[in-house]
Amino acid sequence: MQPIERALLSLEGLSVADALGERFFGLPSEIMPAMAWRKIPEGPWPYTDDTEMALSIVESLLEDGGIDADALAKRFAARYNSRRGYGGGAHILLTQLRAGQRWDQVAPQMFGGTGSFGNGSAMRIPPLGAYFAEDIDAVCEHARRSALPTHTNPEGIAGAVATAVMAALAWRVGDGWKATPAELIREVLRHTPESQVRQNIETTLRFDLQDGSEKVAEWVGSGQRISCQDTVPFCVWCAAHYLHNYEEAFWATVRCLGDRDTTCAIVGGIVILADRNGLPEEWRIRREPLPADIYDTAYAVAPRP
């Protein structure tokens, strides 16, 4: 598979899980039984900001062959649709970018000058890890660049890097590389800059499949604070432990609630790279169609994944 085909495959896994995960926000009396019975709702399932920003990443890969922060900032701004469920900080920042301000002036000023460490830098990145899967140094460098237009805080950057590396490793596993979940997590740690994100990923090494994703979420969160620190470690654990089954990965992720469109988007965008035929057609057709602009260009160079 060509790099761009891998990125498109990841986008499929990400966008379907994003859209389906979002359907599981609601009254506990309704969503808990639906999850227990694995009952999927009627379509169409609108995708959210996770997919919308991933589309800009894929567009950069397609047209530039990598990430240039200036170009990516323009793409994020051009594609911004306030109805896609962006966080409050993202609304402010993307509106400023859209008005013509420079990312390197506004992004570092976010949240009182700390820059954002929201999970937005990670939610959009699995296609990038897929694209550069053969070169981990390139994965890390382009992941860092992709975070900058919106997330300049070191935690935001670490979250992007860790997620992208996990996606690259998933592709390798799909190609026959044998690694245990703990080995995969250690490999992610090896490339993740020192940060709370990294420390929390390390914490997840205490848990195995028998403990279950709920236990992991109890310790490191499942996105309740919408930060990289409380989202990425949980997602890395879920992806590493359910790498061979897209559907199981989805259910293990969504049932821990939290920021469930985003946790599912991240895990879905990663796991599909190892379980390449794992996305049920019934799920795919219920997701709102992705915009034709990317796909028309992409399909000129790559067949539909």
Ligand SMILES: [Mg+2]
């Ligand atoms: Mg979302």
